[in-house]
Amino acid sequence: MPPGRHALPREFIAQHQRARIIAALAEETVDKGYRAVTVADIVRRAGIARNTFYENFSSKEDCFLAASEFAVKEALRRVVDAASKVDSWPARVNAGLAAFLHYVASEPALARTCIVEALSAGPAAVDRYERSIQAFVPLFRMGRKVSAKGEELPGTLEETIVGGIFWILYQRIIMGQAEQIEELLSELVEFALTPYLGAESAKRIAAEESATPTAG
Amino acid sequence: MLDLETRERAASPERERIVEALIEIAAERGYAETTIELITERAGIDRDAFARHFRGKYDCFLSAWQEMNEQCMTEMLSAFNSEQSWPDRLRAVACEIVERLRNDPSRAHFAVEVLAAGDAARARRDMTMRVIASLIDAGRNEMDDPEAVPHLTAEALAGSAYGQVYAKVVRGRSDELPELVPQLMSAAVMPYLGIDAGLAELARGFEPKARYGREVAKKSSRKAGEPKVAAEDYPPELARLPPGRHGLPREFVVHNQRERLIAGLAEAIAENGYAGTTIAHITRHAAVSRRTFYEHFSSKDECFVAAYDTVMEQLQERVSAGFESAEDWPHSVRAGIAAMLEFLAAEPHLARLCMVEALVAGPVVVERYDAAIQSFVPYFQSGREGRPPEVLARLSPTTEEALVGGMVSLISRRIIAGKAEQLEELLPDLVEFTLTPYLGSEAAAKIAAEKR
Numbered sequence: 001m002p003p004g005r006h007a008l009p010r011e012f013i014a015q016h017q018r019a020r021i022i023a024a025l026a027e028e029t030v031d032k033g034y035r036a037v038t039v040a041d042i043v044r045r046a047g048i049a050r051n052t053f054y055e056n057f058s059s060k061e062d063c064f065l066a067a068s069e070f071a072v073k074e075a076l077r078r079v080v081d082a083a084s085k086v087d088s089w090p091a092r093v094n095a096g097l098a099a100f101l102h103y104v105a106s107e108p109a110l111a112r113t114c115i116v117e118a119l120s121a122g123p124a125a126v127d128r129y130e131r132s133i134q135a136f137v138p139l140f141r142m143g144r145k146v147s148a149k150g151e152e153l154p155g156t157l158e159e160t161i162v163g164g165i166f167w168i169l170y171q172r173i174i175m176g177q178a179e180q181i182e183e184l185l186s187e188l189v190e191f192a193l194t195p196y197l198g199a200e201s202a203k204r205i206a207a208e209e210s211a212t213p214t215a216g
Numbered sequence: 217m218l219d220l221e222t223r224e225r226a227a228s229p230e231r232e233r234i235v236e237a238l239i240e241i242a243a244e245r246g247y248a249e250t251t252i253e254l255i256t257e258r259a260g261i262d263r264d265a266f267a268r269h270f271r272g273k274y275d276c277f278l279s280a281w282q283e284m285n286e287q288c289m290t291e292m293l294s295a296f297n298s299e300q301s302w303p304d305r306l307r308a309v310a311c312e313i314v315e316r317l318r319n320d321p322s323r324a325h326f327a328v329e330v331l332a333a334g335d336a337a338r339a340r341r342d343m344t345m346r347v348i349a350s351l352i353d354a355g356r357n358e359m360d361d362p363e364a365v366p367h368l369t370a371e372a373l374a375g376s377a378y379g380q381v382y383a384k385v386v387r388g389r390s391d392e393l394p395e396l397v398p399q400l401m402s403a404a405v406m407p408y409l410g411i412d413a414g415l416a417e418l419a420r421g422f423e424p425k426a427r428y429g430r431e432v433a434k435k436s437s438r439k440a441g442e443p444k445v446a447a448e449d450y451p452p453e454l455a456r457l458p459p460g461r462h463g464l465p466r467e468f469v470v471h472n473q474r475e476r477l478i479a480g481l482a483e484a485i486a487e488n489g490y491a492g493t494t495i496a497h498i499t500r501h502a503a504v505s506r507r508t509f510y511e512h513f514s515s516k517d518e519c520f521v522a523a524y525d526t527v528m529e530q531l532q533e534r535v536s537a538g539f540e541s542a543e544d545w546p547h548s549v550r551a552g553i554a555a556m557l558e559f560l561a562a563e564p565h566l567a568r569l570c571m572v573e574a575l576v577a578g579p580v581v582v583e584r585y586d587a588a589i590q591s592f593v594p595y596f597q598s599g600r601e602g603r604p605p606e607v608l609a610r611l612s613p614t615t616e617e618a619l620v621g622g623m624v625s626l627i628s629r630r631i632i633a634g635k636a637e638q639l640e641e642l643l644p645d646l647v648e649f650t651l652t653p654y655l656g657s658e659a660a661a662k663i664a665a666e667k668r
Binding site: 148155157166184191198 | 332334335365367369371372377379380386399400403406407408410411412503504507
């Protein structure tokens with residue numbers, strides 16, 4: 001048989017296995033916290049052989065980083081997708097954040113693993129945390145163009161906004177309120193718009209945007 | 217609450233040496249590789265000495281972390297109070313934190329490593345974070361319309377600042393922390409005072425106070441005997457958090473969900489009365505989810521009973537300790553009553569819960585209420601010993617119950633009038649009232665009038 005014929009299914013299976021392992025890590029992390037989770041726990045939860053785990057990941061940390069990368073990629077894809085469907089910058093922030101919150105609410109285990117554990121899982125996780133933040137920075141940085149003071153704003157403003165949003169989600173998740181995360185949308189939009197547009201305009205626009213149904 | 221007390225009693229140079237050794241080793245090797253052997257070796261003590269102060273490695277980490285958080289609180293508040301205007305106050309706090317992290321890298325690394333101890337360590341950190349958020353949120357008072365900024369703003373700003381500082385510390389780049397201060401200050405001021413005021417912060421730079429530098433140089437933690445921050449030292453915006461008897465905000469002291477729920481119930485009841493309190497009120501005050509509530513209690517009544525038991529247990533411990541601290545019976549009574557009033561005055565919500573609401577909460581706690589009243593009777597009964605026959609003849613079998621009942625009713629009336637904080641003023645009256653049947657009014661009045 002030509003080797004090509006098997007290539008696709010094998011890759012498909014591999015992808016599927018990786019996703020299953022990542023999901024198992026996330027579920028175990030929710031149960032006992034990242035530090036306490038062992039590879040044996042993950043293997044049992046995923047219903048795979050230990051060898052299969054090590055074919056995909058070199059260690060638990062490796063798996064954690066992959067989970068985080070996967071989640072950030074997926075979240076970013078959804079955010080960009082939603083934001084590109086609207087025109088104005090505030091509308092993009094609103095649509096992007098709506099998509100992000102929806103994703104977090106629909107994947108509480110993964111969100112907990114990536115957001116909650118990021119600030120307690122050691123140096124490699126910190127790199128990942130910062131990269132996650134950086135991934136969302138451009139969406140907000142566009143606001144400088146519409147702000148009267150765009151060029152004077154503090155250089156780390158966008159990191160502060162994204163980090164603030166992450167922190168709020170983190171707090172809600174550990175309090176067991178992941179399901180209500182989408183209710184935070186208009187407040188978070190207002191929070192994000194304020195440094196660019198001032199508190200009053202931000203409030204007004206956030207209220208207008210939340211009244212407009214967004215795609216997705 | 218109790219473990220704080222135990223810890224203070226155990227405060228000693230030996231204990232401080234252990235904590236210093238722990239912090240150094242944890243900073244060097246991380247949580248997992250920190251062992252009791254390494255700590256005792258570095259501290260130059262044996263394992264028995266370690267066991268006198270801590271139950272184990274986890275306890276040692278969490279105790280040191282709790283102290284570090286308390287100390288950090290004290291210093292932040294003193295920095296905040298050292299300035300007049302809100303942005304200046306906030307900047308003083310930011311500079312204080314950064315100075316401390318820069319000058320004490322071991323403690324900074326410990327603050328990262330301790331998070332490996334799990335949820336309890338994270339919860340303590342998050343309490344401090346909530347206090348920092350409340351200092352930021354004080355910016356609201358500077359606005360024409362204090363509601364113009366979303367409520368999660370301060371929490372988001374505090375958490376974001378934490379993430380940025382944390383990343384620098386983890387990477388060993390604490391020397392870059394001062395550059396963060398104007399950036400973070402700018403972002404924090406903007407929502408409250410406007411974009412221009414925020415931009416002005418960028419020009420301010422990092423302004424550590426010489427005074428803070430000196431304090432950092434001392435490095436050692438607050439000694440047990442030194443006075444803590446008094447409630448009145450708190451900025452007004454923190455004063456709405458009911459201070460516990462430690463003078464620290466509730467957020468800071470109450471560190472597990474069950475305790476939080478109990479405190480949340482007490483607050484909700486203080487606001488709405490028992491009948492008007494819903495589970496939603498309790499979970500909102502406790503800042504936990506409904507699900508968490510039901511993980512701990514099956515109903516409001518059950519939560520109330522747990523709260524009542526907890527409060528009464530503490531109250532009884534205080535009274536008993538007070539009673540035993542004095543030489544003779546009349547002074548024991550005085551000390552016991554003083555301890556009771558002190559506790560109730562420091563915890564007005566709990567006072568209301570156990571002295572007022574217990575009577576309206578219905579059958580669930582009435583039995584307990586009666587039992588609690590009865591538990592105070594023996595203190596007075598012991599006053600019969602050695603009294604002359606003519607005095608004993610005056611006392612009826614129910615004198616003691618009447619005394620406790622009268623005392624409780626006086627106290628309840630004050631609490632209902634919203635004067636729980638001034639309960640300690642009742643001390644002379646209550647002492648005189650309760651001692652008179654045994655000693656006669658003159659002697660009773662004399663003891664009542666004594667200074668503490």
